[in-house]
Structure formats: structure tokens, C-alpha cells
Amino acid sequence: MPVFSGNTGPMQTERAYYHFSGPEPYRAEIQDLRPFNDQIAVILDKTIFYPEGGGQSSDRGSINGIPLVDVQEKGQEILHLVSPVEGAHLRIGPAELVLDALRRWDLTVQHTAQHLLSGTILRLTGKPTVSMHLGEVLCTIDVDTRDFSEASLITVEDAVALAIEANYSVIIHHCPPEVLERFPLRKVPPQGEEVIRVVEIQGQDFSPCCGTHLSATGYIGMLRILSAEKYKGMTRLTFIAGRRVLVDSRLLRKQGDLISRLLKVPVAETGKGVLALVEKTGKLESRVKTLEEENARFKAEALLSKADLLHYTGEGAILVETFPHTSIDTVLTIGRTAQKLSTALILLASLQDHKFAAFCSAPGFDIRDILKKPMEAQGGRGGGSASFFQGLFPSKPALTAFLEFFTQSA
Ligand SMILES: [Zn+2]
Numbered sequence: 001m002p003v004f005s006g007n008t009g010p011m012q013t014e015r016a017y018y019h020f021s022g023p024e025p026y027r028a029e030i031q032d033l034r035p036f037n038d039q040i041a042v043i044l045d046k047t048i049f050y051p052e053g054g055g056q057s058s059d060r061g062s063i064n065g066i067p068l069v070d071v072q073e074k075g076q077e078i079l080h081l082v083s084p085v086e087g088a089h090l091r092i093g094p095a096e097l098v099l100d101a102l103r104r105w106d107l108t109v110q111h112t113a114q115h116l117l118s119g120t121i122l123r124l125t126g127k128p129t130v131s132m133h134l135g136e137v138l139c140t141i142d143v144d145t146r147d148f149s150e151a152s153l154i155t156v157e158d159a160v161a162l163a164i165e166a167n168y169s170v171i172i173h174h175c176p177p178e179v180l181e182r183f184p185l186r187k188v189p190p191q192g193e194e195v196i197r198v199v200e201i202q203g204q205d206f207s208p209c210c211g212t213h214l215s216a217t218g219y220i221g222m223l224r225i226l227s228a229e230k231y232k233g234m235t236r237l238t239f240i241a242g243r244r245v246l247v248d249s250r251l252l253r254k255q256g257d258l259i260s261r262l263l264k265v266p267v268a269e270t271g272k273g274v275l276a277l278v279e280k281t282g283k284l285e286s287r288v289k290t291l292e293e294e295n296a297r298f299k300a301e302a303l304l305s306k307a308d309l310l311h312y313t314g315e316g317a318i319l320v321e322t323f324p325h326t327s328i329d330t331v332l333t334i335g336r337t338a339q340k341l342s343t344a345l346i347l348l349a350s351l352q353d354h355k356f357a358a359f360c361s362a363p364g365f366d367i368r369d370i371l372k373k374p375m376e377a378q379g380g381r382g383g384g385s386a387s388f389f390q391g392l393f394p395s396k397p398a399l400t401a402f403l404e405f406f407t408q409s410a
Pocket residue numbers: 054111112115199209210211212213
């Protein structure tokens with residue numbers, strides 16, 4: 001176990017994460033180690049790891065090679081959380097911090113894109129963003145409006161693209177609360193703070209925020225709104241930005257090319273091609289259903305005409321038939337059809353599925369009384385009603401033995 005200092009007072013950590021975002025190692029000091037829930041909390045004199053907050057996830061990386069599980073801000077302290085097993089190797093003293101810089105860059109791109117998107121929507125529609133979430137794969141904002149047409153989404157996307165191309169500077173202002181009125185803030189600032197951090201997209205958008213941001217909008221590269229759905233009386237927009245758009249585009253192009261090749265239509269017409277295929281499949285399914293019903297009736301009539309398959313018990317006529325390579329679904333269709341044509345107890349089995357189904361429409365007759373005991377004697381399971389019963393056996397020999405009980409006792 002690490003040596004815990006026993007320090008109980010809050011320990012301040014210098015926030016170097018606003019100025020440092022690279023992959024190279026960074027020197028700091030471990031000032032304290034302490035148990036926190038089921039993990040170990042590492043307190044540093046200065047940190048390059050952003051703690052979760054303002055809708056942005058915490059950074060990942062390592063401290064002296066030990067991977068970070070999470071970074072949380074509790075009160076005035078920044079807790080770098082590591083697993084108790086790996087964290088046992090850490091000691092108070094010099095530390096080498098390594099940031100997962102690619103992940104940080106991606107989250108910073110998404111975050112700055114979110115400012116630009118929310119600001120653009122407010123400017124074009126007057127509708128504010130109520131909440132946001134920057135996920136590892138997808139990001140969302142909830143906008144206080146119910147109507148977002150497809151055309152207005154494209155207008156917003158195009159306006160965001162223009163702002164990205166304009167490469168507006170992102171300016172950070174540290175302001176005491178009394179000067180905040182200078183800025184047309186998009187969100188209500190936090191209360192009780194001595195200094196408010198205002199993030200400005202060069203005259204376009206002003207928002208109080210503690211997250212990490214790009215230095216100019218050009219670094220966003222591209223923003224795509226993937227969907228708009230109604231959510232709690234508002235509209236939830238799902239979006240991606242930066243490299244995520246490239247990854248998404250590759251995936252869609254790959255799928256599009258595959259569909260285009262299979263359907264022999266241009267990529268731009270794959271939607272129409274799939275629609276035509278779905279309609280054709282629907283018609284074929286309906287045709288197959290009709291043929292199956294015709295086939296079932298034919299087979300049912302043939303079955304009932306085989307007089308030598310009819311065995312007589314004290315209870316009445318019983319017909320047993322085994323289908324070696326027919327699925328239980330087809331067997332059920334044949335059985336249901338035969339049931340309409342005869343009052344005999346019809347017992348049909350699918351050898352390939354180890355299943356059977358029994359039908360009897362003779363009034364006042366309960367097939368469960370006849371089937372249950374012999375089925376259970378062979379380890380079968382099943383159930384049903386007085387006129388329909390189906391069951392399953394663990395093996396083919398068990399099913400065969402069950403069927404023989406009826407053919408031999410007849
Ligand atoms: Zn922000």
C-alpha cells in the first residue's frame with residue numbers, strides 16, 4: 001500500500017491543463033495519496049488533467065505509468081483516481097504525468113464545436129440550448145424548441161461550416177461578476193464565484209465555461225448534425241465534429257459502396273434501391289405464405305388419406321407422423337390445417353428440431369391427459385391446451401421413444 005499522509009485539509013492544485021495539451025511527459029509532485037471510495041486519490045501540486053465538469057469528461061493518461069481511471073473535483077481539490085492495485089506503487093514525491101492527448105484534443109474539438117453550434121442556433125432561431133452532453137462517440141444538445149425542420153438543420157450546419165472556415169479566434173476572458181454585463185452571455189453565469197471564465201468566439205458567441213477549448217474555430221474542421229428528435233418538450237440534436245466526421249464518412253461510404261455493388265445502383269440512389277428491394281421482398285413473403293398454406297393443405301390431406309397411419313386406441317383415432325428434415329414451424333402449419341379436416345388426435349414431430357406438436361379438435365377431449373406422462377418419461381418439456389400441445393426433447397432418440405409409445409400402444 002502507498003504511504004498515506006493523513007492530511008485532512010483541502011490541498012490546492014495548480015490548473016496547468018488550460019495551457020498544456022501535448023503528449024510529452026510533464027513534471028509534477030505527488031503531494032498526497034488517500035483512499036477514496038474503492039480507489040486511490042492522488043493529489044498533485046499541479047495538474048495537466050482536466051477534471052470532469054461543465055459537460056466535459058475528465059482526461060485520461062497516467063501518473064508514473066499508473067493509468068488514470070477518473071479525475072474529479074471535490075470541494076477545492078482535484079482528485080486523480082487510480083485503481084487500488086496499481087496505485088499501491090505510487091509514492092509521495094516527484095511524478096511524471098502523461099496526458100492522453102488525442103482524447104483531450106477530440107473532447108476539446110467537440111466542446112468548442114458545441115459552443116459554436118449552440119451560438120449559431122441562438123443567432124439563427126433565437127432558441128437557447130438548455131443542456132449538453134459530450135460523449136465518447138456522440139454529443140448532444142437539448143434546444144428549447146419543438147420544431148426543427150430538415151431544412152433548418154441544414155441551414156444551421158451550413159452556418160456553422162461558414163464560421164469554421166472564417167477561423168474565428170476563441171478568446172478567454174477572466175472577469176469579476178460586476179463586468180459580466182459587458183458580454184451578451186448565452187448562459188447564466190455561475191453564482192458566488194470571484195472570477196468568471198467567459199469563452200468568446202470572436203464576437204459570435206459568449207458563454208461562461210470552465211472546459212478546454214480550441215484557440216480558433218478552424219481547428220473544428222467539420223461539424224455534422226446526425227439527428228434531431230423530440231425530447232421532453234424540446235429537441236435533442238445529436239452531432240459530431242472534427243475527426244469523428246471523417247470516421248463517420250468512411251463508415252457510411254463503405255456501407256454505401258457495398259449496397260451500391262449488391263443492388264447495382266449508384267451510391268446516391270442506394271436509398272431508392274433498398275426501398276425497391278424491401279417492397280419486392282414483402283411481395284415475395286406474401287407469395288411464399290400463400291404457397292406454404294397451399295402446400296400445408298396438400299400435405300395435410302395426404303397425411304389424413306394414409307389409412308395405415310391411423311391407429312386406434314380406446315380414446316379414438318390417433319395419427320402419428322414423423323418429418324425428418326422439416327422445421328417445427330412448417331410442421332405446425334401442416335398440423336393446424338389437418339386439424340380443420342379431422343377430429344383425430346394428430347401427433348406430428350420434427351426430428352431435426354427434436355420437437356413435436358399435437359392437435360385434436362374432438363369435443364370434450366383433453367390431449368394433455370394422453371401426452372404429458374409419456375413426454376415426461378422421456379425427459380421432454382412442453383405444454384398447451386386441451387386441443388393443442390407442443391413439446392421439446394433433449395435428443396432425437398428421446399423423441400423417437402416418445403413417438404413409439406403411441407405407435408406401439410395403438
Ligand atoms: Zn466550453
